[in-house]
Amino acid sequence: MNEKLEILGDPEAESCDGEFCELPAHREQAVMNRRVDEDRI
């Protein structure tokens, strides 16, 4: 990364890098957990 830029925010935020645009594995689990929680509500 260019040294002129100070990087802010969540470094694991979803992005497309190359051809694939997957969720990071731990974030997939977090989304699944959130859905389970929402289903309970």
Next chain:
Amino acid sequence: MSEPIKVDVWSDIACPWCFIGKRKFEAGAAEFGGEVEVEYHSFELSPDTPVDFDGTEQDYLLTRGFPADRIDGMLARVTGIAESVGLHYDYDALQHTNTVLAHQLIHYAKAHGRQLEMTERLLAAYFEQGRHVGRVDDLADLAAEVGFDRDDVVRSLRANEYLDAVRADQALAVEYGIQGVPFFVIDGKYGVSGAQDAATFANVLTQVRDEKAAVG
């Protein structure tokens, strides 16, 4: 009155997180409340994609070596997150294509003062409406829907009028070290990668405004 905060965004039309990130950024900018000037820049995630790919998004991912047993789940998760920000992705209708002409159209729109409108139209056409965004005639139709002169758009795209501008954006991305999109460069100083939460964008914009105020 303070100057607007400049936000340069690198993104691709064929990037699900770019549309989602656009919505999250817009929500963050609204939460921030100050004036923001946004400029989009070209980034091709897959420049060797054919204009006319004969197959579904699942087929495309298979050709690229994506594990077959994970494709449907991955697309369903992305679609669900898109829904959470009000976007209705339709991967069954989506037509995978090369996006270099779409980027040229975005530059055409920028030259005519309507870049944001064209970017939004292209993203919605691709992800929500199953429209083709890789061919001159289809792009000209979309441009006409935004209000541009269709014939002039056809002329521009056939002449590759803005190809150099696309390449210049890509060179600048390399200079910044940008490897994934969406990527937001805020005030030329801060980099924010990915479809961050709206609050993150709001916080960064507030930080920049405060810093600018502190130095007068």
